[in-house]
Amino acid sequence: MGEALSDFLVTRFAPVPTVLITAVLFAVILIVQLRADRYRPWLYWGTVSMVGVFGTMVADVTHVALGVPYAVSTPVFLAGLVAVFVLWRRVEGTVDVHTITSIPRQLFYWAAVITTFAMGTAAGDLAASTFHLGYLSGGLVFVAAMIVVVLARATAVLGPVTAFWTAYVLTRPIGASFADYIAVPHSRGGLDAGTGLVSAVLLIAIAIAFTVSWKNSTQPAPSAGTVR
Template structure:
């Protein structure tokens, strides 16, 4: 099978700087968009989670049934995962009353189990292996848990520790920079570093999203969730259109 044919089977993008920029925008939009539906529209965490979960499942099925990589479809699915991650995390930590620490531990366990089962059943969790239905299901389940975990971690860091949104954003940015340095100057598995970075972009987006729309008294800018979401969505769409993207290729 030549590389062109293989590329059509892998429906996830190659990891580039543009990928990470769009991912952070998507996670930030997931926070403001999820809060807009659950809080501003007053639908509550449970109903919002159910609605976003239906959307996420529909997008994943569309992604799986597709025969090629299409950037808009892929990032729409990512966005669906970030919004359901926001409301699910809020439902677990607030409505169920297990708190940010308990929610983070629960979600970290679920994420770890998903990655473990993926590795044991298919032999690799490398994104360049996402070329069949089972791998795609594991991929999107991992992403959903990572987005939900990231929301809980972001809220825990910014709120429970009283660090505030900007300081928390600095913490997660610093951790991401550390992963970049490890990628360049260590022999740690690039797959492990990818998933670590993938998880950490979510709490970064969560605290930035909260900084945009939370009240001034809580350290936020008190922007409208709707206007913030619209601005983030516009920026995300422009980057998807303008930045060249291609499907990931198998490396082995």
């Protein structure tokens, strides 16, 4: 969704003010999230959605506006992500998401999240454009990598924290590649559904998934002796 909506906004409206407005909106919702006294699903997922859009814009601005090749921006974003994890681990002792219970750990977490979106967008475009795989084949390469991670976790080759974050990072280029494949014109190897339609469909899907999940989480626990 972040890939499609970002592309839709910057191509339909003036890019500079669009990116600046998105950055402000992201900063506002992130501050509200950091100030929250407990986990609020709508606020957390709203922040994630804004990160998806803004993180994609960061990667696109780096390439389009600054002229940095994907072959350069992708490893730079990766190095930034590794630096976040190393610093997070050194300062807090762990990068396990179940331990994010303080403002400093939240800051490390959101820094990692936004960097994964920027790197994922750049990596998807690197595979599709620079390596000439196309969006579909590029996306399938990242899906194959995800399968390897799942198998490595299932066989205990990877620990839970390493497997989680590796899979988490891979969701970014997977999402970006398939969003582009569905949205971009036939001339670029896509299905030409359009970024507007893809954004709308995925926003609706996110809203439905969130609503179902929220309703299930608020159901009362079964009483003793109840069989389900």
